[in-house]
Each structure stands twice: as C-alpha cells, then as structure tokens.
Amino acid sequence: MNEETLANAALERLSELGLHGEVLAADQVEPAETHRLDAVFRLTAGSGAARTYGVEIRARLTPESATSITLPARLPPLLVTTHVTEPVAERLRAQGIDYVDTAGNARLAWGDVLIDVRGRRNPVVPRSRTSPSGAGAFGRAGLRVVFVLLSWPEMAAQPYRVLAGASGVSLGTVKAVIDELGRAGYLYSGAKGRRMARGGELLDRWAEAYSITLHTTLALGEFSVDDLSWWPASEAEMRSQGIQVGGEAGAGLIDPHLRPATLTLYAEQLPARFIAGHRMARAEDRGNVHIRKRFWRVAEPDSWIVPSPLIYADLLASGDPRQREHGDRIRTSDDRLIRLGKS
Structure with missing residues (x-):
C-alpha cells in the first residue's frame, strides 16, 4: 500500500x-x-x-x-x-x-x-516487490549506499564505481539506489553534480530500515564483562586492531554527559586478541559488549568512532527507551547530524 x-x-x-x-x-x-x-x-x-x-x-x-x-x-x-x-x-x-x-x-x-x-488480525496486503536483500535504497544492500551518502554527503557527486567501492555493493545496486533517491527528492543534480537534499528526513527513514533489515545481520558476537570502565582508555589499542566504537559508547564520546552501559564495536572480523585481552565471556543471549561487522569501506584515519548516523541508528535499533533519548540528544549536538538536519 x-x-x-x-x-x-x-x-x-x-x-x-x-x-x-x-x-x-x-x-x-x-x-x-x-x-x-x-x-x-x-x-x-x-x-x-x-x-x-x-x-x-x-x-x-x-x-x-x-x-x-x-x-x-x-x-x-x-x-x-x-x-x-x-x-x-x-x-x-x-x-x-x-x-x-x-x-x-x-x-x-x-x-x-x-x-x-486490540487483537484484530493483519489484513492481507500485497508483498513489496523489493525484497529485504534487494537493490532498492532501503533493501539490505541499498542501505549500505545510503549510509555512505549520509555519513559523507560529498560522496553524492562521485561516480557510481566510487560509491560501489565505498559501500561494498555492485554498480547495479548503486544505480538503483541513486535513481530511487532522485525520484524521492533526496538527491538532485546541481552545477557541481549530484547533491543531497532533506538529509534529516532521509536519516529517519534509513535508521528505521536499518533496524528492521540490516542491523541483525551484522552480529559477530555477544560478550559480557563485569566492568566496562576500561574502554575509553583503549583508543590506541582499538586503532591498532581496526576496531571502532558505535552505539551508546560512541554517543558518549559525542556527548560526555551520557553514561553508556553497553559497548558496541565494529570490526572487519571478530577481534580475538582484543576479546581475550579484556577477558570477555561469550553471552548466551545479549551481553553488554556487542561486536558487529564493519559494512562500509570509507577510511577515516583520524576517527576511532563510527560515523554518527550509524551511532544514531544503533541507539534507536536497541529498543531501549534510554538509548532512544540518547539518540535525540546527539541529533542536536553532533555537527554531522546537525548538518544533515539542515540540508
């Protein structure tokens, strides 16, 4: 519908x-x-x-x-x-x-x-022609492209092959996403090439689709530790092992008033040496350390935290009202998210 x-x-x-x-x-x-x-x-x-x-x-x-x-x-x-x-x-x-x-x-x-x-059953509605793993902007692959555009809006002007390399998807997926975003009014062509519009609205849609379609596919492992106070002092160690901070821990680095109760890490693969060094125990269900697959290929050498659109989406996808409040706070304090809201 x-x-x-x-x-x-x-x-x-x-x-x-x-x-x-x-x-x-x-x-x-x-x-x-x-x-x-x-x-x-x-x-x-x-x-x-x-x-x-x-x-x-x-x-x-x-x-x-x-x-x-x-x-x-x-x-x-x-x-x-x-x-x-x-x-x-x-x-x-x-x-x-x-x-x-x-x-x-x-x-x-x-x-x-x-x-x-309450209790009325779901009416029969036609299924979308775009599957969760399809090439549309809000399918599993398309979400990777949209994430790159939200995190680095200047990438909108780049050729398809550059966007494909940055997001790790096919050229066909990039074209489908760019076409869809253009039709929806999120991208337009200017004198200097494609530019983003209505970035704040696009972030809202992306964060919702991320929580439904992509978020659960990224899990590498759930772990528990008795004390999380050590992680802010581990920046050099994380950088050396290619680990970045997301979720509410990342939000805490944006807004020091936030006191994170969980640690979300992104890495290319499960960082076994880091896990062993900090005595992390496998959690049977959901621990306080979440390790997820890094799904983008844009390098930010000076940053040990993931781009703030992903931190925002992580907070909303948690299902925790406290983290949702953190998300609302960083929308008004993070420069990248503020710029998106004004675009």
Whole structure:
C-alpha cells in the first residue's frame, strides 16, 4: 500500500469506530505544523469533540522501530500503519502516540473520547516487490549506499564505481539506489553534480530500515564483562586492531554527559586478541559488549568512532527507551547530524 491508500484505509477504520475524519489541506494548517508530517487529520466524535492530529504513515512497524519513532511535537501524533501487534501497541502507548491500522486496531484518547481496539488480525496486503536483500535504497544492500551518502554527503557527486567501492555493493545496486533517491527528492543534480537534499528526513527513514533489515545481520558476537570502565582508555589499542566504537559508547564520546552501559564495536572480523585481552565471556543471549561487522569501506584515519548516523541508528535499533533519548540528544549536538538536519 502507498501512503495515500494507507491514509484512506485509516480514515475508513476510524469512521467505523465512530470518528468522522478529514485530511486537511496545506492551506488549512500552519506551515510549521506540517513540517516532516505525512498528513494532518481532523477527527470529530459524535459528541462534537474534535482533535487535529499530525500523521506519520509507516508501511510496517516492529517493536524496535516503534521505539525509535520520533514525531514532531507541534500537533498531537497519530501513527497510521498496516498492522499493530500487541508488542508494538505497548511501545506506542508508552510514548503517548495514538495509532490506527488497516485492520481496525486503534488507540486514541482526548477529552471524552477513548478508543482502544486490540487483537484484530493483519489484513492481507500485497508483498513489496523489493525484497529485504534487494537493490532498492532501503533493501539490505541499498542501505549500505545510503549510509555512505549520509555519513559523507560529498560522496553524492562521485561516480557510481566510487560509491560501489565505498559501500561494498555492485554498480547495479548503486544505480538503483541513486535513481530511487532522485525520484524521492533526496538527491538532485546541481552545477557541481549530484547533491543531497532533506538529509534529516532521509536519516529517519534509513535508521528505521536499518533496524528492521540490516542491523541483525551484522552480529559477530555477544560478550559480557563485569566492568566496562576500561574502554575509553583503549583508543590506541582499538586503532591498532581496526576496531571502532558505535552505539551508546560512541554517543558518549559525542556527548560526555551520557553514561553508556553497553559497548558496541565494529570490526572487519571478530577481534580475538582484543576479546581475550579484556577477558570477555561469550553471552548466551545479549551481553553488554556487542561486536558487529564493519559494512562500509570509507577510511577515516583520524576517527576511532563510527560515523554518527550509524551511532544514531544503533541507539534507536536497541529498543531501549534510554538509548532512544540518547539518540535525540546527539541529533542536536553532533555537527554531522546537525548538518544533515539542515540540508
């Protein structure tokens, strides 16, 4: 389903639940209120109680991506999607986000209005023609290309072969991604070649797709240590072994006020010498040290932390509300993320 179809289906379900809904046109809402929103709904109950919602439309939601949702606070938020499972519903309710899906599950509350419908099964919807491992911008391979563009926006002007080398994907994948981003308005051609636009919005979409499609495929190992206080003093050791810091530990290097409880490391392969040297024990489930595969090939000799778009996505993909708050903080303190938001 495209966004218009999902929005219309949501209004039909809301009508069945006793709410009259209409989509407000751009000239009916202050421009500042519609920024980064997919739609604005005006809902009216039989009692006459009404509310104007800022609408975010998502084709699919997992508990992890539900935790990572960040909606503008100018209007009360309403999430529209195909199906809300109970774990997703719990995350949305905890964040105070009202929602409705195309099956008729919904939670909306204001004034004397309270609608809480749960347990309706997922309606049959056509599968996307693009598989998670496909070449589209938000498939598994395409996400690598988008990551390079978000981390080094000047790379947008480079030839396909350079982008392919930097992201470790085929030339065909690069072309498909560039074409898709161009159609969506995230890339445009200027006097000096391709340039990025709406970088903050693209980061939001990339971080959500990363948590669903790419994040879980990168795990090299989960480990536990009793004390994590040693890692900030290990910069030289990590550099010598090609290890970079991500996740909330990386966020802690961006914002010293953050106190990380976990350590996320990226490396070409499992760093056995580093693991043994710091007495890391294999974790049966999820430890406090996460080691992941480095999936890009752009060298930054002066940096021992991964690019901040990946740190931000790691925080959101964790499913931990505390780390999500860290993500919100570095969006306003990291130079790279600030520039993306302004592009």
